[in-house]
Amino acid sequence: MAEYIKEIRQLIGSRPFILVGSTIIVINDKQEILFQHRSDTEEWGLPGGAMELGESLEETAKRELLEETGLKARKFKFIDVLSGKELYFKYPNGDEVYNVICVYLAKEVYGELSMTDGESIDLKYFSPNHLPSNLDDRAKLIIEKHFR
Template sequence: MKEKVIYISDYTMEIRKLIGSNPLILTGSTVLVFNDSNMLLLQHRSDTEEWGLPGGAVEPGEKLEQTAARELFEETGLRADNFKFIDILSGEELYFKYPNGDEVYNVISIYQALDTYGELTIGDGESINLKYFAIDKLPINIDERAKLIIEKYLL
């Protein structure tokens, strides 16, 4: 009998059944994407209605760079030939409480997508909009995690 494959959404839901909304430590990847004009791609999130960076949680058995590639495609429709590893962030400043009350402490692996291609496409239900911004003209309502990354590495 073939064993059922559990994806992160199922995996997280199973854990949430056991612990409720109490904090989880979630590992994931975030992707910095720049266009030819050196403008940064941001995602207007549907859950918080804030602007953030593309990214998400690691699926069981997945490598961090694979997560970056998968999330980039799922959330933006873009692909990249290469990814440059930037850093890993963790700690209290990466605590996040979702609108539904679920709490997480993120461990975020940051990558820059290089040699991107494809068309920007909203297809996963997590985005309201995708837009490139000049670093000196970012929107006001940026997700705290994205703001931390932008301030640390781009400003």
């Protein structure tokens, strides 16, 4: 968790606040989508995370892709921005957020999948027609809106 968010949490506790971040869609040659089995919620979600101070949303996407998957992309294509009551989330520790998510498609992806940030249990590609049953609501919303 970024120092900025830790500082905000010290001030407001677990009360809801608006959290801006990026989510990255990575598609392999088989047209499968990369998902991350998250260690905090034990659900499958798309790679991504919160913006840090001074970052652009595309820089957030680039950083989060590398941190959470070990992958890099030469380009990012902006897909959508999502916000609203559907993006409310309560973490297992009780912290509440209303997400504003900028969705990017990673293009010209390279590197080896790796889990080094402690946020992942597993990384795996899934067909849009055969997704894991314990998919996080934010990922469901993105997949239903853009891949169904």
